[in-house]
Structure formats: structure tokens, C-alpha cells
Amino acid sequence: GINLVEVASLYPEKELHGLDWVDVPKKIIELLAEKKGYRIHGHVFDMFFPDESFPLQEGAEILAINSLEQLGTRFEPFLQFTLSKKPSLFVHIDSFDEFYNTHTIPDYITMTHNRKRNYLSGCLTRLRKLQQEGVIDIVKEQHVPYGGLYLDFYSFVVWKMHT
Numbered sequence: 001g002i003n004l005v006e007v008a009s010l011y012p013e014k015e016l017h018g019l020d021w022v023d024v025p026k027k028i029i030e031l032l033a034e035k036k037g038y039r040i041h042g043h044v045f046d047m048f049f050p051d052e053s054f055p056l057q058e059g060a061e062i063l064a065i066n067s068l069e070q071l072g073t074r075f076e077p078f079l080q081f082t083l084s085k086k087p088s089l090f091v092h093i094d095s096f097d098e099f100y101n102t103h104t105i106p107d108y109i110t111m112t113h114n115r116k117r118n119y120l121s122g123c124l125t126r127l128r129k130l131q132q133e134g135v136i137d138i139v140k141e142q143h144v145p146y147g148g149l150y151l152d153f154y155s156f157v158v159w160k161m162h163t
Contacts, residue, residue: 001029001042003065008038017056019045019067047071050081061089066153069094072118079126083135086161093156098124099143106149113150124157134162 004018018029018040029042045054047068056062062082068075082090095114100107115121130136136159144154 001025001032001040003063004029004040005032005036005038007063008036008040012039015039015041017041017043019043019047021046021070047078048074050078052081052084054081056085056087058086059088060085061091062087063091063093065093067094068092068123069119069153071120071123073121075120075123075126079123083130083161089139089158089160091156091158092123093154094120094123095151095153096124096141096143096155096157097121099155106145109149110152127157127159131159131162136160137162 001018004016008014008016016039018025020026020042021044023044026042026044029040032038033040043054045051048071068078071078095110097111097114097120100111102108102111124141127136127138131138139158139160141157142155144156145152146154
């Protein structure tokens with residue numbers, strides 16, 4: 001919930017929802033909302049099996065910070081869920097293997113580590129295909145080589161629904 005609190009302090013008028021796999025962050029978010037008066041709500045959410053009834057309004061903006069990494073190559077159900085909700089903007093900060101040049105030692109080490117840990121893989125390729133199909137528009141994609149030799153999770157892709 002740390003990112004949620006930061007966004008809530010920047011945009012106090014916005015109602016924000018934080019999603020996590022387990023219940024503890026939900027409880028922390030609820031406590032922060034109560035103590036600090038933030039308009040934030042915590043939810044337990046399984047990205048492998050997204051709950052279609054989740055109250056994400058059409059036109060919502062989504063910020064995913066290092067949250068899809070755990071999906072490995074199994075990101076399609078969450079992607080389809082997201083597309084069905086028609087967000088106005090999706091900002092995704094994570095590690096994208098498409099940015100790595102495996103002919104360089106640092107990128108090779110990072111890619112090998114990511115594959116061994118089953119981190120997100122193939123997501124940017126899928127987004128680029130959706131753009132070619134006219135489903136989304138990629139506003140910006142950028143590799144941000146920041147982190148460490150094994151972890152490089154600050155690259156980002158910003159996309160929106162095609163209009």
C-alpha cells in the first residue's frame with residue numbers, strides 16, 4: 001500500500017483501490033484510510049483468476065507497480081480482465097524482458113534471473129500485438145536500467161484503449 005498512500009497524498013480527491021494477493025495489505029490499507037482520512041480501499045485480488053465483478057469503473061486509470069511480475073507468462077487473464085474494463089490509462093512499471101539485450105552480460109544475468117524466478121515474460125510483446133490489432137495505443141514504453149544486477153523493475157509501458 002505504500003504506493004497507494006503516495007498517490008492518495010498527491011490526489012486526495014481521487015478514490016483509490018489497492019489490490020493484493022493476500023489479506024494483510026488490505027487490512028493495512030483500511031487502517032491507513034481510517035487514520036489518515038485517505039480515500040483508499042484495499043482488496044484481495046487473484047490476477048490469475050480475476051473477479052469480473054470487481055468494481056473497476058470504465059474509464060478508470062490503473063497504476064501497476066511491480067505487481068504483474070509474479071504472473072510469469074500467465075498474464076493473459078488479467079490483461080483480458082483489464083481490457084474488458086476499458087481503462088482510460090494503464091501505467092505499468094515492471095521488468096519487461098523485451099527490453100533486454102542478452103548479448104550484454106548485465107542484461108543476460110538479469111534475464112536469466114527473471115526466467116529462473118518465473119517473472120513476467122512476453123507481456124510487452126502481447127501489448128505491441130494488441131496495438132497492431134487496433135485494440136490499444138501504447139503511449140510510451142521505456143527501459144529504465146535501474147535497480148541491481150538481478151533486479152531491474154523500473155521500466156514502464158503506458159497504454160490506453162484505442163479510440
